[in-house]
Amino acid sequence: MLINQSYMTLVILVKLLYNSLIYDKNTTKKEGKMLNKEKNRRKTEKGEKTKQKLYTAAATLFNQHDFREVTVDRIVKQAGVAKGTFYIYFESKDALIVSFLLDYVRKVDIDYRAVLDSFSPGTSSSRMLLGLISKIADTLTDVIGCTSMRTVYKLLLADDIDTDAVKGYNRDLYKIFSELLKRGIESGEFCDTLSLDEMARHFVMAIRGICYEWCIRYPDFDLKEQALAHFQILLDGIKVK
């Protein structure tokens, strides 16, 4: 349902959506303590192995069933460990899902610059931006899928995610847009009444609004088509008249 590796393209959008959303108990906890001698590596490795067992079990199940259908009990049973053990390595089921989605995204992630570079140098910034949007839409539709995005959006709204983590959640896409916008302003294509930062922020907001709409209206909503039309308006709004 989720894995569909053949489609190679970029997934900036999703990546940024999870960025620093990941609060991996294990990693965080160890960061400060595991730089001891080599001796206790055996201890650590055992834990790491258990964590991996849990993760693998979960991943297997996630690929076969809906997130909701995969219970923690099933995961621990499949992994052959006790339930309590799960919570040694993962903050919550949600945290594991986020972790899983992030890993998945990493696999299909490629350098967005490759996409931008594929355009001939003379291409207008608008065109490049629309090209990027197009790619993102394709990836979301064909690789990530609506179900996963839904989960992401729900998790982002979860109360138990610390504010700081959320704040930096979209640095990446933000940066890309920022660069493209800068290019457009410098070439005199876009006007600079708004600061780069603000413009980029609005673009990120827009793309999330569209994605959200897609999530709740799926399948009666053509993400790519709507996204392109929407950004066309936004671009017209910032173009030099």
Next chain:
Amino acid sequence: MLINQSYMTLVILVKLLYNSLIYDKNTTKKEGKMLNKEKNRRKTEKGEKTKQKLYTAAATLFNQHDFREVTVDRIVKQAGVAKGTFYIYFESKDALIVSFLLDYVRKVDIDYRAVLDSFSPGTSSSRMLLGLISKIADTLTDVIGCTSMRTVYKLLLADDIDTDAVKGYNRDLYKIFSELLKRGIESGEFCDTLSLDEMARHFVMAIRGICYEWCIRYPDFDLKEQALAHFQILLDGIKVK
């Protein structure tokens, strides 16, 4: 926390967000059957009374505590009925929350036309639209509140909401935008490269994107300011050059 009636303004946005999202088991079930003689009204009234007891109990608790803190057990205890009874009248706890929010919104809702009519006849459509956005932002910030909006957005993403219900969720705001856009096009202020329908759709999407951002970045996000800036861009994008 939620009730703050002194602030009288419109809440189209939220209203539309729930519209037809409400699947009230009782009402739906009865619609086809309760048009019998007057005799069975006593039966119905008893049920209606129980439902009211539950609703009132829930409302009381919701006004004192967070939605999450108000458990179904607490509600039925306060109402003095058994747990199973709750599920006769409400599909789920979420459904009740949605119902509650909708009712709440109805209370603070006023005719949006009053707002639009408050502008002098010569006012540009852009200006009116921005005025509307401004009002909506105020209402969301001061009356509805971020917590409730968060809940709404989460519920919209819930898997167990039937697609049909979601589809028509934004008719109202859609209509308002549509009218304003029509006015703008007729006066030659906006260009008509896109159909009215599509333009309105994009506006609705935009406002939800901004609200979503507000929900996850709260309190470090000025909804009104950002919304106005965003719509300024969109308006520039559809203005006749």
Next chain:
DNA sequence: TTACAAACATGACCGTAGTCATATAAAGTG
């Protein structure tokens, strides 16, 4: 070796949303 701390593991246990077989009472029907 002994003692102790830290990592690792366990499963009984809890709170909560939601279900269901069962029961009762009211309304319709003949």
Next chain:
DNA sequence: CACTTTATATGACTACGGTCATGTTTGTAA
């Protein structure tokens, strides 16, 4: 009236996410 149907009500029960006191293994240091 008796009989059936249907709305109403119940609370024990299940499923699931998450917790915690307790126990076990492993590494370290006296």
